[in-house]
Structure formats: C-alpha cells, structure tokens
Amino acid sequence: MRQIKHPTIEQVELTDIMYALADPTRLEIVARLAKAGRKMTCGEFDLNRPKSSMSHHFKILRSAGLVETVIDGTEHMNSLRIEEIERKYPGVLQSVLKATTAIDFDIFRQPPR
C-alpha cells in the first residue's frame, strides 16, 4: 500500500467526529496536532502507550475524517483536516480545540521515578 486511503469530506458524518473526539487519548492527539500547527509523526506523541494502541487511535481519527496521514519513507506524517471540517461543520472542531487548551491532560504524563 503506497499511500493510505481517507474518506472524502462528504463521507464524514458528525457522529463519526463526535465519537472520535470522545476518547481522551484521541482528543489529546488532535489538540496537540492543532497546537503544533504542523505535520507530526505518530511517534512524536509520547502518550506512554504502545504503538499498536496509537496506531488504532490514528486509524479511528482517519476514518472520522479528522486526520490525514501521508507516508513519507518510514514515517507517517499526520495533519488535521481542519479546513475541510470547518467548512462542513463550522465551529465544531474550532470550539472543541479552544476548550481543550485549558485542559492539562496530565493523565498522559510519564510518572516520575
């Protein structure tokens, strides 16, 4: 598989988005992507979880139309499909992202030893 298949924005349902964003891990991934404002590899999010779990969450984010993944060598570069989502569901992603900036997500921090 050369590149990964993504749904078109027409295929993206609101409930897909809500479901994808309802999981704290995925909400954190989306929030970090937005904050970074650039493409990020899966490995860059060190959420203290095995890569099979991360891969699972990215798969759901892709199928919800929230994330686009471009394969570049061995790395998978992820970015938010924020313009498309905003066009179809104005304000949804924007307001949720705004609401997340105040949140700490300290559950993902590595416990100090």
Next chain:
Amino acid sequence: MRQIKHPTIEQVELTDIMYALADPTRLEIVARLAKAGRKMTCGEFDLNRPKSSMSHHFKILRSAGLVETVIDGTEHMNSLRIEEIERKYPGVLQSVLKATTAIDFDIFRQPPR
C-alpha cells in the same frame, strides 16, 4: 427523592460532553430539545425505544451537564443547560447543534406498516 441532583457547571468536563454527544440517540434528544426551545418530558421524544433505555440516556445527559431535569408531578421536565455550557465551552454546543439541523436522523422513525 424530591428533585434530581445535577452536577455544577464547574464539575462538567469537556470529555463528558463529547462522550454524551457521541451517541446518536442522545444527540437526537439534545437536538430536539434545542429545536423545541422548551422543556420536554421524556415521553415526548418517541424514539421507538423502551422507557428504561430512554431513562438511561437522560441519566448520562444529566451527568454530562447537558440536561437539567425538574420533577413536576409525575412528569420529568427536561431542558438544555445551554447558557451554562456556552459560558464554559463557547461554541461547542452551538456548533454541534447547528450541524445537527441538517441531519435527518431517520433511523428513529417508526417503520410504516
């Protein structure tokens, strides 16, 4: 139990709201409450489901801080806590509701016989 306990707006987490709205049945309930713009009893939403299921969904909507239920005689009057939610998470509920107005939710329609 005279009246039902609700969380304060301070206790309401964004993930609670996202989780509550991720279920199509609950999203439909919230959308209808918003569209009606008035208090509605649980029985008014005929979503073709037994009342124990409806009660379950209302319980989750209440615990997410989305719905307030006031007991009036034998009826339970439900309303959206939209002002409070908007103050804490501006745009979230508003944009989601706007996005739902275009949706049909025909899965809830009683099949014609």
Next chain:
DNA sequence: CCTATAGTTCGATTATATTCGAACAACAGA
C-alpha cells in the same frame, strides 16, 4: 542483502456501553 526504523495488522483479553424487561417509587385524580 542485512539491519534498523516506523507503523500496521492480527488476535486475544479486558473493560465499558447499550439494551430492555421487570420490579419499584412518586404522584395525581377519582
């Protein structure tokens, strides 16, 4: 080629949600 790297897929386990009938509680009206 060989090896390391980045992610995916598979399969099994565990956890969490949904669903709904039945029993229950609170209340109104006769």
Next chain:
DNA sequence: TCTGTTGTTCGAATATAATCGAACTATAGG
C-alpha cells in the same frame, strides 16, 4: 385508598471499544 401515569432502578444479556504483545510490511541506509 385504589388506579393509572411517568419515569427510575435493577440485573442480565449483548454489543462495542480499548488495550497491547507479537508478527508483519515497507522503506532507508549501509
């Protein structure tokens, strides 16, 4: 006080999701 109405609670079945190790794929670089 009896009866119907409205909704909650309980408990069990079923469905869906999250988790993660292990095996696998594709690619880059020597």
